[in-house]
Amino acid sequence: MRVAVIGLGYVGLPLAAAVAATGANVIGIEIDAEKVKAVNAGQSPLRGQEPGLADLVGEQVSKGRLRASLDPKEASGVDAVAVCVETPIDPTTHDPSYKALKAALAGVAPLLKRGALVSIESTLAPGTMEGVVRPALERGSKRTVGRDLYLVHCPERLTTGKLLHHLTELPRVLGANDEASMRKGVAFYERFVKAEIHATDWTTAEVVKTAENAYWDVQIAFANEVALISEELGVDAFRVRDLVNTCPYRMMLSPGAGVGGHCIPKDPWLLVSPAVQSKPELIPTAREVNDFMPRRMARIVEEALAASGRKIKGARVAVLGFTYRENTDDTRNSPAKIVIQELRRRGAEIAIHDPFARSERGYAVLRDVNAATKGADCVAIVTAHDEYRKLDLKALLRRMRHPAFVDGRDVYAGPDLVKMGFVYRGIGKGQF
Ligand SMILES: NC(=O)c1ccc[n+]([C@@H]2O[C@H](COP(=O)([O-])OP(=O)(O)OC[C@H]3O[C@@H](n4cnc5c(N)ncnc54)[C@H](O)[C@@H]3O)[C@@H](O)[C@H]2O)c1
Incomplete structure (x- = not known):
């Protein structure tokens, strides 16, 4: 299985490493050259106490299963994409600011093959999957969600200091609006989540x-x-x-x-x-x-x-x-x-x-x-x-x-x- 993780921050990096550890071939797409350099050198760009993370990144990079790149085209034709970019708010109006999300979707959509799964792990204001994510992906890929493209929202729950532990041990909530997307999504998360996956x-x-x-x-x-x-x-x-x-x-x-x-x-x-x-x-x-x-x-x-x-x-x-x-x-x-x-x-x-x-x-x-x-x-x-x-x-x-x-x-x-x-x-x- 080939997987792309977009955004190698606190959420994307442990996810990329954990998915690589299941035997998948993972490409991490990042806009921060320092993070790309660190990951390709087998190092975690995160400091602080993150038990197991630096070792897992080093191991997966040395086994050739995890790589990072600044070039979104390297995500071309993957089986699954996980979007893990930041989703901040405007500090004055408190409205969601989806600059990174929209850029990530615009970059990856034209590269999606028939039958690919896209999971949005970033946290979203209610209505964003329907109002922003689905249209951006369908427009950019010229595919239809539920027919030849599969789309789920599986918000991440982890906390810094326990990233890897939370990623694999916490139950997940998986949102899909069609059965095929749900089936594909469950199969993807079952690779590394040891707890229950709640469908919605x-x-x-x-x-x-x-x-x-x-x-x-x-x-x-x-x-x-x-x-x-x-x-x-x-x-x-x-x-x-x-x-x-x-x-x-x-x-x-x-x-x-x-x-x-x-x-x-x-x-x-x-x-x-x-x-x-x-x-x-x-x-x-x-x-x-x-x-x-x-x-x-x-x-x-x-x-x-x-x-x-x-x-x-x-x-x-x-x-x-x-x-x-x-x-x-x-x-x-x-x-x-x-x-x-x-x-x-x-x-x-x-x-x-x-x-x-x-x-x-x-x-x-x-x-x-x-x-x-x-x-x-x-x-x-x-x-x-x-x-x-x-x-x-x-x-x-x-x-x-x-x-x-x-x-x-x-x-x-x-x-x-x-x-x-x-x-x-x-x-x-x-x-x-
Ligand atoms: N940090 C947490 O503990 C945590 C927990 C649960 C959920 N979340 C949610 O997950 C999402 C990501 O959070 P995070 O803490 O990992 O953020 P982060 O800022 O650590 O990581 C986001 C990464 O995405 C990269 N990026 C931005 N735009 C990009 C693009 N177009 N292409 C490729 N890479 C791009 C950034 O350079 C950054 O490295 C947010 O929606 C957040 O709310 C975070």
Whole structure:
């Protein structure tokens, strides 16, 4: 079987490697030359902890079953195509922005042979399969879906840090609008998915995927709102959470310094984007609550500095963690960027540390935590990387100019740090 995977990012790369491991001949089509170069050298372009991924990529490339290319024509005549490009939203209007999706479809459609299967793994606003994907493929291939071309939507569910595990172990929802596409789609996914494959139609699959992430966003917003209330009342939101969860059927999540990544901040908008009559309110409000958290984090830094006798203007703040998620290299929509912007706006000087993230324009990332915290007036944990759970706190206190410590991810127990001499504050932490 010959398979093309379009887009070798967090979704496409593990998929390409996992499909190659089933014995298929896989060509990965990418527009990023660095990723193509890395994959063809047998390396994963992703940093962070991705158990098994780099080894699997190396193995499949050396066996000659996985290759990457910048040239979409190399996907000519394949048996199956999986589209895994990004599907962001417009930051101002929150409408879906399908530039990458449309480019990928336009590139591959004329190359599709009779009977080829196309699976859209990218997350889509409900109605996109029918309104955008099907017409683009039929127009470009001059074929008809369900007759000589087969089309499914199988949204990916994986999370960074567990890409390969999730890819093969999580149940999948597979949307098809005709029986032949469904049969072909199930046969393709059964090659590597060990869990159940749930059959449905395109639109239901689109709603399910975006609702999964909107659900998570609303749950996080609930925890964050309880954290804001707890801070005002001077109680510990994490203790509140533990006690709430002693009540049957309550599973309150943890609050934190913000939500990021490619998916959670935009999928709720994809879900509500086609809704006109139902006028969604809860889901957009949850987005607002979660978007507020990095700004709250910056405010807490200012409060902690004030409590240590330091004005924020000119203060040195060491921001620990630049990625949105612990132990990964993923900085997309990271709340750390908002925290940093807010602190800079208030006149603070920022040193950013992260064990995995690369530097970006305006955000120079240091690898050495000692260098980042030397002479700091405040240390602010924004991402719960494992490295930050093992800080030498006594040495840290000696290195700092003022002892303000702000915990955005419940990494440390406040009373312990206060006993050591820190001025401790945190998201959901009440008073110390
Ligand atoms: N990251 C996750 O954990 C995750 C989980 C579930 C679903 N998703 C969804 O999967 C999709 C992909 O997400 P991702 O995280 O892998 O994104 P990503 O940005 O890591 O990867 C997308 C890749 O596609 C490439 N690309 C863009 N246009 C292209 C084109 N025309 N031809 C070839 N390559 C092209 C980009 O260069 C990039 O490498 C999105 O819709 C996302 O919402 C992501």
